[in-house]
Amino acid sequence: MGDHTPVYIFICGKTDLRGFSLKCDGSDLPPQPYPHVWVPLATERLSVDDIRKHTLDPVLAYRHLKASGVYVGRVTASIHQFPGRGIRKPASTM
Numbered sequence: 001m002g003d004h005t006p007v008y009i010f011i012c013g014k015t016d017l018r019g020f021s022l023k024c025d026g027s028d029l030p031p032q033p034y035p036h037v038w039v040p041l042a043t044e045r046l047s048v049d050d051i052r053k054h055t056l057d058p059v060l061a062y063r064h065l066k067a068s069g070v071y072v073g074r075v076t077a078s079i080h081q082f083p084g085r086g087i088r089k090p091a092s093t094m
Contacts, residue, residue: 005046007065008037009054016076020053020061022046022069027068 010019010026012034026038027083046065052058055073064071073091 003046007044007046007051009039009042009051012036012038013040014073017075018075020051020065020071020073022052022065030072058094 005022006024008021008024008026010021010029011017012019014034015036016031017032018041019026019038021028026040029038032038042054044054047060048062051061051065054062055071055075057073061071061073
């Protein structure tokens, strides 16, 4: 038998941040700097499978929601390039 508790999912402006809350108004989500605000995006059941499409780590999100009723995470991975670590062409053999 699954948990039918609703999880309210919010998006933070035009960022890749998602806020998950057990409160329908998201009042327990952390405040964001202007002009970003939490905007309702979706409602899902409280299960790893149902929240999977809204976060990179649904298990972590589920655990936070069960423990504290709130979770904030990204939906995309960050790619960092380090100086001097780009793709290099092989040296010419001629």
